[in-house]
Amino acid sequence: xxxxxxxxxxxxxxxxxxxxxxxxxxxxxxxxxxxxGLPIVVSLALGRGEVSGTGVEVLLNAFSFLFAIVATxxxxxxxxxxFQGEKLERSLEPLLATPATDGELxxxxxxxxxxxxxxxxxxxxSIFVVLVDGLTRARxxxxxxxxxxxxxxxxxxxxxACAFSVEANVVIASLVGxxxxxxxLGTLASVPFGGVxxxxxxxxxxLDATRLALVCxxxxxxxxxxxxxxxxxxxxxxxxxxxx
Amino acid sequence: xxxxxxxxxxxxxxxxxxxxxxxxxxxxxxLCCLISKTxxxxxxxxxxxxxxxxxxxxxxxxxxxxxxxxxxxDLSAYRNLDYYGRMFDxxxxxxxxxxxxxxxxxxLWERRDAPVATFSKGVRQRLxxxxxxxxxxxxxxxxxxxxxxxxxxAKAVREFILGLKKEGKTVFINTHNLDEAQxxxxxVGILKTRLVAVGATDRLLDPAATRRTVVRLSRVxxxxxxxxxxxxxxxxxxxxxxxxxxxxxxxxxxxxxVRAIVGAGGRVRSVSEAAPTLEDVxxxxxxxxxxxxA
Numbered sequence: 234x235x236x237x238x239x240x241x242x243x244x245x246x247x248x249x250x251x252x253x254x255x256x257x258x259x260x261x262x263x264x265x266x267x268x269x270g271l272p273i274v275v276s277l278a279l280g281r282g283e284v285s286g287t288g289v290e291v292l293l294n295a296f297s298f299l300f301a302i303v304a305t306x307x308x309x310x311x312x313x314x315x316f317q318g319e320k321l322e323r324s325l326e327p328l329l330a331t332p333a334t335d336g337e338l339x340x341x342x343x344x345x346x347x348x349x350x351x352x353x354x355x356x357x358x359s360i361f362v363v364l365v366d367g368l369t370r371a372r373x374x375x376x377x378x379x380x381x382x383x384x385x386x387x388x389x390x391x392x393x394a395c396a397f398s399v400e401a402n403v404v405i406a407s408l409v410g411x412x413x414x415x416x417x418l419g420t421l422a423s424v425p426f427g428g429v430x431x432x433x434x435x436x437x438x439x440l441d442a443t444r445l446a447l448v449c450x451x452x453x454x455x456x457x458x459x460x461x462x463x464x465x466x467x468x469x470x471x472x473x474x475x476x477x
Numbered sequence: 478x479x480x481x482x483x484x485x486x487x488x489x490x491x492x493x494x495x496x497x498x499x500x501x502x503x504x505x506x507x508l509c510c511l512i513s514k515t516x517x518x519x520x521x522x523x524x525x526x527x528x529x530x531x532x533x534x535x536x537x538x539x540x541x542x543x544x545x546x547x548x549x550x551d552l553s554a555y556r557n558l559d560y561y562g563r564m565f566d567x568x569x570x571x572x573x574x575x576x577x578x579x580x581x582x583x584x585l586w587e588r589r590d591a592p593v594a595t596f597s598k599g600v601r602q603r604l605x606x607x608x609x610x611x612x613x614x615x616x617x618x619x620x621x622x623x624x625x626x627x628x629x630x631a632k633a634v635r636e637f638i639l640g641l642k643k644e645g646k647t648v649f650i651n652t653h654n655l656d657e658a659q660x661x662x663x664x665v666g667i668l669k670t671r672l673v674a675v676g677a678t679d680r681l682l683d684p685a686a687t688r689r690t691v692v693r694l695s696r697v698x699x700x701x702x703x704x705x706x707x708x709x710x711x712x713x714x715x716x717x718x719x720x721x722x723x724x725x726x727x728x729x730x731x732x733x734x735v736r737a738i739v740g741a742g743g744r745v746r747s748v749s750e751a752a753p754t755l756e757d758v759x760x761x762x763x764x765x766x767x768x769x770x771a
Contacts, residue, residue, distance in 0.1 A: 238564070238566075241560070241563045241564060242564075245549075245560045248552065248556070249549055249551050249552065252551035252552070253551065322547065322549075322550070323543070323545035323546065323547035324547040324548065324549055325547070326511065326541075326543040326545070326547055327541065327543060327547050327561065327605075327608060327609075328564070329511055330509050330510075330511060330536060330539070330541045330543075331536060331561065331564035331565060332533045332536040332537045332564070332565065332566075333564055334533070469511075470510070470511070470512050470513040471512075471513070473506060473511055473512055474512050
């Protein structure tokens with residue numbers, strides 16, 4: 234596999250994406266809401282004095298993990314578009330006629346979905362971290378971030394969640410064959426991470442750094458399996474006939 | 478597709494004709510390794526379609542203009558071509574000069590930096606043709622290259638195709654445009670789910686089979702048509718004030734025809750021989766008819 238070829242595909246997709254204003258809006262919408270909305274909730278909770286120091290820690294760990302869920306939702310827009318959107322716009326056929334291998338096309342398309350998704354999630358998380366630190370410093374007298382939990386979320390959970398979502402969306406796109414249905418089903422990629430969040434919130438587990446590392450190890454295993462499924466289901470000769 | 482056996486020689490312009498749904502686009506897609514064939518054997522440039530080790534070689538060898546041009550609307554004309562040049566591993570310098578050459582030839586150089594979204598259908602079609610050629614392929618597949626183009630743009634595209642022939646490229650054209658096929662193709666194949674005819678354009682235009690006499694009258698009426706029919710010549714077609722009659726031997730049949738018309742009270746304004754067209758051959762083989770049969 235030639236990485237340069239995969240990068241050519243990804244770079245072109247990124248350039249096209251950069252010129253699609255409404256796709257960009259939908260890409261940055263959720264991270265922006267999370268990065269600004271969650272600190273407002275924290276501010277309200279701190280302002281009322283309803284949460285203790287431990288309570289703040291539980292709340293902020295939970296909010297930190299929400300960025301892993303955000304990372305599963307953001308790629309849905311781009312990953313579905315990368316093949317089916319191109320097919321709808323009829324630009325996929327000439328691309329499939331090029332000598333790029335299946336693996337290079339697949340990797341390029343995955344990178345094109347992964348890079349901006351990770352980018353906007355990290356930017357959103359950074360804004361969240363800065364705003365929350367400002368709040369905790371002003372109200373509690375210390376900086377809450379950086380800490381191990383947020384480190385595990387940003388360095389492990391977010392990229393793994395994002396990769397999971399991209400892979401799941403590519404598999405769904407290859408099986409479903411309809412852009413809208415594929416985008417809707419693609420949001421199901423957030424269910425596993427959403428499930429972990431619910432389990433934590435209902436006290437079945439906690440979201441400390443150790444348990445997060447375990448969740449991430451499991452996510453890595455699932456990502457690797459899904460990558461194989463992705464490669465097995467992606468057949469370029471079937472795209473023009475099977476995909477609607 | 479079934480029963481399709483044909484060979485296109487290197488450097489020839491081959492026209493693939495057939496009604497909608499006949500399988501023309503499917504054939505091109507199979508030959509370009511865009512879709513899999515379920516059975517049979519096909520070779521492009523000596524490489525076997527469907528063989529894993531040959532697929533990439535075929536893709537490098539061919540340039541494709543799909544039925545829908547499929548350009549990136551948000552990118553400029555130059556960026557569209559540059560992307561495909563990269564995908565075919567063309568070095569930057571070669572890419573730049575090749576793109577400039579193509580854009581100048583197709584009269585698009587001045588608009589190289591404009592987004593494709595601002596282009597008319599004809600300009601897009603020309604740009605898509607340039608894209609198919611950006612890697613200088615030896616074999617070019619053009620699916621309906623002049624569909625929906627205005628006459629001027631269609632003429633420019635046809636001239637460009639003839640230019641490709643001069644360069645020694647093999648061109649395979651899917652078209653509905655029989656006039657175009659007659660003008661640019663060395664040979665044509667007529668497809669109707671299976672191949673019903675293939676051969677050199679002039680050989681298919683067998684004069685004996687398609688010779689027709691056109692009689693222009695002041696008025697075509699039932700008495701004239703009845704008189705013509707009683708002669709037992711070929712097909713009789715009414716086209717406005719003209720009666721077109723298939724004849725086997727013009728020297729013998731034309732005087733009889735004129736006598737019959739005049740005898741039935743018809744006023745003959747002119748008599749001429751219609752040159753056989755590919756359309757006649759096509760309609761005869763595919764079984765359609767565009768004009769009202771008398």
